[in-house]
Amino acid sequence: MNAFITIMLDIILPVFVLIGIGAALQRKFSLDLYTLAKINIYFLVPGIIFVKLYEAKLSWDVFQQVFIFFALFIVSLYVFSLLASLLFHYNKSMKVAFSNSVLFYNSGNYGVPVNDLVFRHDPFALSIQILILTFQNILTFSYGIFVLKAINGGKLKAALGYFKMPVLYAVLFGVGLNVTNIQLPAFIETPAQYSADAMIAIALLTLGAQMAQLRFSEHLFSVYASVFIRLVCGPVIAFSLVLLLHLDGVVAQALIISSAMPTSVNSSIIAQEYENEPAFATQAVIFSTLLSSVTVSATIYFVRILF
Numbered sequence: 001m002n003a004f005i006t007i008m009l010d011i012i013l014p015v016f017v018l019i020g021i022g023a024a025l026q027r028k029f030s031l032d033l034y035t036l037a038k039i040n041i042y043f044l045v046p047g048i049i050f051v052k053l054y055e056a057k058l059s060w061d062v063f064q065q066v067f068i069f070f071a072l073f074i075v076s077l078y079v080f081s082l083l084a085s086l087l088f089h090y091n092k093s094m095k096v097a098f099s100n101s102v103l104f105y106n107s108g109n110y111g112v113p114v115n116d117l118v119f120r121h122d123p124f125a126l127s128i129q130i131l132i133l134t135f136q137n138i139l140t141f142s143y144g145i146f147v148l149k150a151i152n153g154g155k156l157k158a159a160l161g162y163f164k165m166p167v168l169y170a171v172l173f174g175v176g177l178n179v180t181n182i183q184l185p186a187f188i189e190t191p192a193q194y195s196a197d198a199m200i201a202i203a204l205l206t207l208g209a210q211m212a213q214l215r216f217s218e219h220l221f222s223v224y225a226s227v228f229i230r231l232v233c234g235p236v237i238a239f240s241l242v243l244l245l246h247l248d249g250v251v252a253q254a255l256i257i258s259s260a261m262p263t264s265v266n267s268s269i270i271a272q273e274y275e276n277e278p279a280f281a282t283q284a285v286i287f288s289t290l291l292s293s294v295t296v297s298a299t300i301y302f303v304r305i306l307f
Contacts, residue, residue: 102226106261110292230263
């Protein structure tokens with residue numbers, strides 16, 4: 001019990017302190033959420049992805065392990081969400097919203113800080129989380145937007161829109177420079193490092209500001225189902241996959257913990273932008289984030305015992 005409380009106080013509480021500051025600043029000053037979101041998506045997230053992939057000391061075997069895990073994990077979550085959609089007789093738009101709330105989890109402005117605190121700034125563990133963040137961003141801003149646009153047409157435009165996202169180029173340049181062992185000049189490396197260092201605090205502040213704007217309305221039963229799959233089934237599926245793939249050590253710990261993150265705010269943002277069940281998407285983010293303080297702590301606790 002003492003270990004669980006320590007996890008809550010030392011790892012989860014610092015995350016929620018910054019989220020709370022963001023919420024308080026939003027209520028006091030009505031921050032421009034559009035600008036904050038753009039700073040995160042177009043500057044901070046690409047910055048940390050580029051820097052961490054450029055600096056990563058990951059072997060090809062580890063990269064393959066993380067990719068295979070992520071692919072199987074997403075497929076498993078999709079099957080769970082599809083079964084729930086069939087069970088609850090959702091219409092097409094609700095099927096997409098429910099699926100997105102389960103598939104897209106907060107691996108960036110929640111997952112990165114948690115990983116950083118759990119593994120005490122271990123660059124290897126953080127590199128694994130950055131890979132998950134990279135795969136999640138690619139999934140969110142390709143498949144996520146594609147299926148929303150596909151509801152009312154515009155599939156080609158949806159597919160082409162992904163190539164405007166800087167995350168793709170951060171991945172390509174980060175991996176490319178790492179593989180070729182090209183040393184960046186200081187006038188590029190230093191600003192890149194500054195942008196990466198700024199990501200955690202600004203991202204959590206942004207998450208808090210965004211949550212302060214969210215409101216409750218309908219679809220509460222569906223929200224509970226989404227939260228259960230995301231926060232409870234997610235880590236159980238991840239644990240099963242880790243055993244199936246014979247993973248252990250830091251890799252296993254980092255992957256299971258990453259799977260326990262709450263629903264991504266991006267799922268709510270794109271739902272609002274494309275007017276697809278925004279009320280449900282918003283509540284899924286709120287409930288999953290609040291309840292994750294307990295479920296993520298429990299996941300970290302059991303992972304430390306098992307691995």
